[in-house]
Amino acid sequence: MQSLLDQLIESTSWLQGLPVGLVYAAGMVIACNLVLVYASALAGETVWLERRVSGRMQARIGPNRVGPQGLLQFLADGLKLLGKEDIVPKTADKPIFLIAPIIVFVGAFAAFAVVPFGHYLVAADMNVGIFLVLSLTSIEVVGIIMAGWASNSKWAILGAMREVAQMVSYELPLGLAALSIVVLAGTMNLSEIVYQQEGWFWNWYVFRGPFAFVAFFAFFVSALAALKRAPFDLPEAESELVAGFHTEYTGFRFAVFFLAEYAAMILFSMVTAILFLGGWSPGFDIDLSGPLSRWIGALILFGKTIALLFVMIWVRWTLPRFRIDRVMYLCYKVLLPVSVVCVVGMAIQVLLAMTVFGGRANAFGTWLMGGG
């Protein structure tokens, strides 16, 4: 972002009269807002995608009336929800009940600031990128507990408790699977991680050795659970808990929860694509760093995101819900050991690449050790 702004300042005369800090600050605010708009629109369209895909899977059509193929359905739904009454239950804890959706929204959307959409197309190019994504998504849990507790309803509180148990548990394999990629890349900066995967598709981190390959699946499954997507949708299991933690919410506050859920899906799809599937790199050797071609990169990342979103939707409408003890079993006895093995194995792989395979001196050593 900073380099992009520097280019802009150099080429525009009236910007040079302004203090640099102010231009940076304004540029950041504008960039973050653009990312927010992009993520919100994408979240809305993901709702449409989910409804259309599930319709197709159940041999029906799904929403196809508003706009071409029903693409504008989310605008109609959003307007409808805006017009609904904002009800606060009488026994609810009012301030916390009102703040909870905002916290969930922030937790889901703030992390988009560090997602690199293409060369230099990142709102905040932070050195702790992936760590920021993981820590900000843990904020979402706090918002969900607030919602569940403040609603003062048994459905909501049960949903919130399940969500907490599930999220706190699945954060561990999620973080460890991401850590094995950090070991390989030698950095937590998401842009840097993508630069290292440019070139042919065997440079993608998912293909660099068995540990990265397993870590990819561990990460994706943990992400599904952390997102409370089916088959891990116990926190809002419709057939048992009405709607879980957001049972008591109506109107726009409900819409915010709904949007945040889909935004978090998009975030994790993007992060999976960036960590394992080469981010904006198309899979063959091509330079996408030009001022126009970097937007092609953004389009490629968009395609990969949609593909992963489709897998999430596909899984949801194919598999039945897990029982809670099976969810915990899968986390602590399957995914956690597997991801620990991935981290240790990855460390050994990088060490072997440095010592036995000659490190950066030959192509195989470089491929095996990534940027580590």
Add this chain to the structure above:
Amino acid sequence: MSSLAALPELSELIPDLLFFIFAGVAIVAAMAAAVAPKIVHAAFGLMATFFMVAALYAMLGADFVALAQVIVYVGGILVLLVFGVLLTARTEIKLGVERGSTKTFAVLAGGLLFLVLLLAIGGTTFPTPEKPAEPEPTTADIGRAFLDPDGMLIPFELASVLLLAALVGAAYLARRRRSDA
């Protein structure tokens, strides 16, 4: 352009302004955590304090520490705290001291601590460079310090052994209860 001339000063004020916002909210939230009548409100006050302290870390250029603060304190400790409260949600928990004598002792102890801190902070000279250095990435340095035998290796390993012991103890306790039932 006359209005633009005042802008450099304004943009220099932004960090100070942010500091006072973060510090102010941290203090108010910490007070809310101490005096809120409902325990859940106290927990959420504590959360706001954690966030603001993380923001202060970030302002000091300690990006890794700031995020570790969020992921450990907000995502871990606070969530477990509130989870514990949720299990007892139906019982009204009143915070605060009831008896007069306890209250006197509490005020005395609090006042003494405040005095000691005031003297300690007042007696320390903090090094303040004229121009703050450009923040540098800290993650790699923290990692190296943890693995450096002359650095933090031994405290780090001791802490991890302690945590492992706590983990084994927790697993043992959970296991015992089940076999008794």
